[in-house]
Amino acid sequence: MSTDASNTGSTADDPASRNISLSWNEDAENWSAVDEDLGVASVGETREEALEMLDEAVALHTGETGEPIDSWEDEKDVLEDLGLDPAEVEEARESDTELPDFLR
Structure with a gap:
């Protein structure tokens, strides 16, 4: 529907x-x-x-709400606050072959 x-x-x-x-x-x-x-x-x-x-x-x-994430340090803080592993996100970006488990 x-x-x-x-x-x-x-x-x-x-x-x-x-x-x-x-x-x-x-x-x-x-x-x-x-x-x-x-x-x-x-x-x-x-x-x-x-x-x-x-x-x-x-x-x-x-941009009506929230704050911009302007640096990798800011992004790492947000990912950690969400319970996500920043290293896994960075690795996925660099490999560009597969999404991290939390995005599947």
């Missing part, structure tokens, strides 16, 4: 005219919400949760 709330003539700067797709993923048993204009996506167990998570992802993407 997919719902497309598209609006022709949309611009990414006007939230009222954004193209948002909402779809159910049978395999993962969750909802996906995608801001088609920005290329930002999120998932949730319910439609409402997927849309709420998308709102947060869009705000982070557009």
Whole structure:
């Protein structure tokens, strides 16, 4: 099932005219919400949760919330706060062959 709330003539700067797709993923048993204009996506167990998570992802993407990560030291701190191994992330970037386990 997919719902497309598209609006022709949309611009990414006007939230009222954004193209948002909402779809159910049978395999993962969750909802996906995608801001088609920005290329930002999120998932949730319910439609409402997927849309709420998308709102947060869009705000982070557009800089409306959150703080920029300007250095590797800042990035390492954030990854460690999230319980992720910075060395694994760095290794994956350098090898560019396979995603780290936490991204699969």
